[in-house]
Amino acid sequence: MSISKNNLILYIGILIFGIAAPFLFPAFKVQLSILCVLIVLATTWNIQGGEMGYNSFGNILFYGLGMYLCASVQVGMFFPLAEWTESGGEKTFVHTPAQFFQGMAVGLVVAAVVPTIVAGLIGYSILGLRGHYFAICTLGLGVAAGEISGGIEIIGAGQGFTTPPFPDVGSLDSRGEFFYFLSFFVLVLTFIAVRGIYSTRFRLILNAIRDNEDKAEAMGIETMKYKIVGWMISAFFCGLAGGIMGGLVGYIDSTDVAFDGREMGVFMVLMAILGGKGTLWGPIIGATVFHIFKEGFWTFFLGWQYVALGVLIVVIVIYFPEGIMGWLREKYPERFGELVDEKDRKAQVELK
Amino acid sequence: MDFMVFQYPMISVQACLDGVLLGILFALIAYGMALQWGVMNIINIAQGDLVILGGYIAYFMYLYGIHPAWGVIVAPVIMYFVGIAIYKLVINKVVDRDLFISILATFGISILFMQLMNFAFGADVVLANSGYGTTMLFDSNVVLPNSKIFSAFISILFAVCLVIYMKKSKLGRAIRATAQNARAAKILGVDTEKVYAATFGINAALCGVAGALISITFTIHPYMGLPYTIRSFMIVIVAGLGNLPGVAMSGMGLGVFEEFADYILGTEFRIGSVFLLLVLILVYRRFKLSRKREYLK
Numbered sequence: 001m002s003i004s005k006n007n008l009i010l011y012i013g014i015l016i017f018g019i020a021a022p023f024l025f026p027a028f029k030v031q032l033s034i035l036c037v038l039i040v041l042a043t044t045w046n047i048q049g050g051e052m053g054y055n056s057f058g059n060i061l062f063y064g065l066g067m068y069l070c071a072s073v074q075v076g077m078f079f080p081l082a083e084w085t086e087s088g089g090e091k092t093f094v095h096t097p098a099q100f101f102q103g104m105a106v107g108l109v110v111a112a113v114v115p116t117i118v119a120g121l122i123g124y125s126i127l128g129l130r131g132h133y134f135a136i137c138t139l140g141l142g143v144a145a146g147e148i149s150g151g152i153e154i155i156g157a158g159q160g161f162t163t164p165p166f167p168d169v170g171s172l173d174s175r176g177e178f179f180y181f182l183s184f185f186v187l188v189l190t191f192i193a194v195r196g197i198y199s200t201r202f203r204l205i206l207n208a209i210r211d212n213e214d215k216a217e218a219m220g221i222e223t224m225k226y227k228i229v230g231w232m233i234s235a236f237f238c239g240l241a242g243g244i245m246g247g248l249v250g251y252i253d254s255t256d257v258a259f260d261g262r263e264m265g266v267f268m269v270l271m272a273i274l275g276g277k278g279t280l281w282g283p284i285i286g287a288t289v290f291h292i293f294k295e296g297f298w299t300f301f302l303g304w305q306y307v308a309l310g311v312l313i314v315v316i317v318i319y320f321p322e323g324i325m326g327w328l329r330e331k332y333p334e335r336f337g338e339l340v341d342e343k344d345r346k347a348q349v350e351l352k
Numbered sequence: 353m354d355f356m357v358f359q360y361p362m363i364s365v366q367a368c369l370d371g372v373l374l375g376i377l378f379a380l381i382a383y384g385m386a387l388q389w390g391v392m393n394i395i396n397i398a399q400g401d402l403v404i405l406g407g408y409i410a411y412f413m414y415l416y417g418i419h420p421a422w423g424v425i426v427a428p429v430i431m432y433f434v435g436i437a438i439y440k441l442v443i444n445k446v447v448d449r450d451l452f453i454s455i456l457a458t459f460g461i462s463i464l465f466m467q468l469m470n471f472a473f474g475a476d477v478v479l480a481n482s483g484y485g486t487t488m489l490f491d492s493n494v495v496l497p498n499s500k501i502f503s504a505f506i507s508i509l510f511a512v513c514l515v516i517y518m519k520k521s522k523l524g525r526a527i528r529a530t531a532q533n534a535r536a537a538k539i540l541g542v543d544t545e546k547v548y549a550a551t552f553g554i555n556a557a558l559c560g561v562a563g564a565l566i567s568i569t570f571t572i573h574p575y576m577g578l579p580y581t582i583r584s585f586m587i588v589i590v591a592g593l594g595n596l597p598g599v600a601m602s603g604m605g606l607g608v609f610e611e612f613a614d615y616i617l618g619t620e621f622r623i624g625s626v627f628l629l630l631v632l633i634l635v636y637r638r639f640k641l642s643r644k645r646e647y648l649k
Contacts, residue, residue, distance in 0.1 A: 055452045126631075128638040132395055132451040136585055140630040143578065147624030266459060273456075303471075310464025317457045318445045 015188070022180045029176035033248055035291045036183035037241045040190045041264070042271035042283035044237040047194065048230045049269065050277030051203060053210030054127065056231075058138025059238050060265035061145050062119060064258035066111035066239030067246035068155055071163040073110045074103035074247075082154050084162075097167040104247065111243030112236050119235035123228035130213075139261065146259030161252040179248045186244060190237050191284075197233070198280055206230055207278075266313065274316055276325025285324050362493040367611040369489075373500040375607025377562055377569075379600045380507040381580055382587035383514070384558035390593045391531040391551045392447050397458040398438075399584055400577030401465035402556050406431050406563025407572035408473050411480045414567075420480035423564035424506050428557035435556025439549045447548060462577060469574040479571045503565035510561050514554070515596065527551055531594075579623050586630045589637065 022029045041063065048054045075084045079093040095103065122141075129137050155161050166175040197203060205226050208216040217223050242258070252258050259265075267290070275286020297308045322330070385399055396402075409430055410423025442461060446454040484498035518524035529537040530547045538544050566572060587606060591598030606629075613625040 055455075125635040125638065128642060129634055132455055133589075133634055133637075135452055135455055136395070136582075137631055137634040140582060140627040140634075143582075144624050144627035144631060147627065148621065151618070151620040151624065262463065266463070269456065304467075306463055306467035307471075310460045310462075310467065313460030313463065314442055314457050317453055317460065318442065321449075321453060 018184050018188075022177055026173070026176075029173075029180050030248065031291075031295060033176070033180045033183040033244075035288065036180070036187040037245050037248075038267065038271060038291055039284050039287040040183075040187055040237055040241045041268045042275065042287040043190055043194055044234040044241075045268040046272045046277060046279075046283045047197070047206070047234050048227075049272055050279070050282070051198075051206040051210065052227060052230050053213075054227065054231075055135050055269070056138040056234075057135060057261060057265050057269065058126075058141040059234055059268060060142040060259055060261050061138075062115035062235040062238035063242035063245070063264060064142075064145060064149070064254075064260075065115045065118065066242030067252055067258045068149065068161070069114055069239070070104070070107035070111035070243030071161055071246045071252055072155060073107035074100070074164050077103050077106060095164045095167055097169050100164055100167045103164065108240060108243045112240045115235040115239035115242075116232045119232045120228060123231050124224065127224065127227045127231060139265075142259055142261040142265050146255040146261065149259065150254035155252075160254075160257075163246050163250055163252060165250065166247075179244065183241075183244050183248075186237070186240050193233070193237075195280060202226070202229075210278075266309075270313060270316060272323075273321065274323055276323030276327075276329075279323075279325040282323055282325040289324070362490060363615065365490065366494045367615055368608055369494065369496060370500070371608030371611035372604045373496070373504045373607070374610065375604030376504040376507045376600070377565055377603075378580075378583050378587060378606055379603025380511055380558060381562045382584035382591075382599050382603055383511055383596070384555035384562075385581075385584040386588045386591075386593055386599060387527075387558075388551055388555045389588060391527055392443070392548050393451065394443065394447065394454045395451065395458070395585065396555070397455060397581050398462040398465060398577070399555075399559060400580030400582075401462050401469070402431060402435070402559035402577075403563040403566065403580045404572050404574060404577045405434065405465060405469060406560030407480075407567035408469060408563075409560065410564035410567045411473075411478055411572065414480035420482055420564065420568050421502070423480070423567070424510075424561050427560035427564040429560075431560030431563075432553040432557040435553040435559075436549055438556070439552040443552055444545065444548065462581070466574055466577060473574065475574060477571045477573045478567075480567045482568045497569065499569045503569045506565060507562070510558065511596075511600075514558070523547070523550055579626055582627060582630055586626075586633060590633060 021032055025032065041059070045056070045059055048056060072081060074095075075081050075093075078095065078099050084093060126134070126137060126141070149155060166178070205216070205221055205223075208219070208221065209223050209227060213223055246252050246258075249257055271287040271290045272283045273286070274290055275284065276282030293312075294305075294309075298305050301308060320327075328335070381399065381403055385396065388394055388396060406423075406427040409427040410420045413423050413426065414420040438461060442457055443454075446457050482499045482502070484502060487496045487498055487501065488494070489496065518528060526537070526542045526547050527550065529540070529542055530544050530551075534544050537547075563572070583606060587599055587602045590602040590605075606626075609629065610622060610626060614622050617625060
């Protein structure tokens with residue numbers, strides 16, 4: 001992968017801004033962390049949604065799985081899990097700082113690895129479905145996971161699961177800073193990984209699957225293998241994001257926080273579409289715009305946010321399906337490395 | 353896990369009868385979905401929310417002292433116009449587009465409806481009491497509420513009327529022609545835009561009937577829509593488009609499955625088992641189709 005000089009300056013600028021952000025806007029630390037998580041989710045949804053053409057509502061499965069796994073490991077490493085969830089939010093057990101960070105580290109690894117394995121296992125059966133059957137099937141998977149985890153006693157069942165509270169390490173700001181830098185680190189990791197993937201042959205294969213799967217198969221590409229790998233990459237980062245989000249929110253509920261297909265599951269799709277499917281920067285821009293818009297709405301129109309969300313989905317999908325990047329591409333094709341023949345363009349306009 | 357259902361045969365009989373009566377209702381909703389899927393090639397995620405909205409119409413009639421059974425007449429009339437309005441505002445812009453776009457757009461409508469109903473009617477679980485009493489069978493070992501029998505009867509009535517209407521009337525013929533080949537129908541002078549609107553309206557009206565019946569027999573809640581969408585989707589893919597006896601049969605099968613899942617796994621896993629069944633059916637279908645592809649090779 002080669003990085004041009006302009007891009008390098010851009011990346012370093014963003015990196016410096018990212019590191020300085022919690023000190024520049026100390027009041028928005030939690031919001032910035034959530035933004036990082038949202039960008040990770042949108043970017044990884046884009047791998048199979050935008051590049052591969054497999055529009056999934058089910059990535060929420062990996063997100064929720066990661067959330068529950070990270071918290072369970074973090075608690076289960078040191079204390080009996082069943083007693084923890086039974087006591088609800090009572091502070092009968094307290095993590096020392098060392099225990100908390102150790103548990104978080106192991107928990108995040110588990111939260112990333114297990115969803116990846118799950119994606120690999122179910123991938124063969126689920127990814128054989130095409131088009132809307134895949135979309136509805138993954139929607140069903142996400143809701144089923146939420147309903148079933150809401151009935152399992154050891155992870156809190158219907159009453160929810162309180163994640164370990166952040167230990168007392170001196171300063172009050174440390175919780176926000178810890179979670180911000182953790183999520184920013186995962187964001188950087190995701191960006192590097194996705195950019196790396198997009199500059200290889202792998203992306204071309206995914207695009208071939210999106211454009212015509214049967215033809216790609218006829219060209220000798222083992223499409224199923226690549227589809228599963230693509231989904232596993234998504235699952236890996238979704239699990240990580242879920243683990244962080246669990247710690248950040250501090251409370252896990254099966255259908256409202258973890259397997260929240262109605263909110264987070266749609267958000268990922270919407271952010272990627274808003275920014276522009278099938279581009280590297282689209283989901284990032286889309287997630288940022290969406291988060292700002294959403295927070296504005298959530299603050300000023302409290303109570304009407306889901307109404308606004310429903311309207312927003314309909315409007316974006318109907319009037320803006322190509323997204324911000326698609327719109328920019330239409331307006332400035334030269335910037336995207338497309339050669340434009342002025343005569344041809346004029347001729348087409350006249351034809352219309 | 354509770355296997356009491358196998359030790360006492362009467363409980364099985366109860367579950368089967370409950371399931372069949374419930375399944376007839378599901379089949380009615382699924383019929384609407386099959387209609388619009390076949391004609392407009394749209395999968396409407398908001399189907400279940402239309403059902404719940406129909407249920408609230410009957411519930412409000414009950415609150416204002418009118419017998420909720422009249423809801424099966426009033427709800428479809430109101431819902432027909434709601435359906436037309438949704439079509440004019442949103443659906444006609446996504447009809448010819450990618451299926452995923454229509455899924456997402458209707459998902460948005462679903463969230464919107466869910467929340468508006470939550471505002472307007474509150475988040476309580478409600479039911480409209482019909483006061484129909486119960487029927488005892490087999491030495492009062494099996495108890496069937498008369499409202500369930502009433503709802504199954506009304507569902508069958510509406511389905512039969514609709515089938516006859518589709519066969520005989522001019523609009524029905526136009527709808528069937530559009531389903532077969534929209535372009536050819538347009539060339540031969542069918543106003544497909546009008547046909548689409550009517551189809552969506554009829555679908556919404558069917559949802560209204562089903563919702564009114566559900567509010568009499570079971571309970572309704574603003575967030576209960578999605579399971580009904582998934583059930584009708586499942587019934588349609590099991591039966592196939594345009595296979596009406598199949599829709600009725602698989603609807604009843606699903607009803608019985610749900611009642612047994614309720615007894616064996618417990619009520620908290622009921623919705624989960626429905627969604628899991630959907631995934632299993634789709635996966636089974638995928639392997640069956642891939643075997644077919646192998647033969648072709």
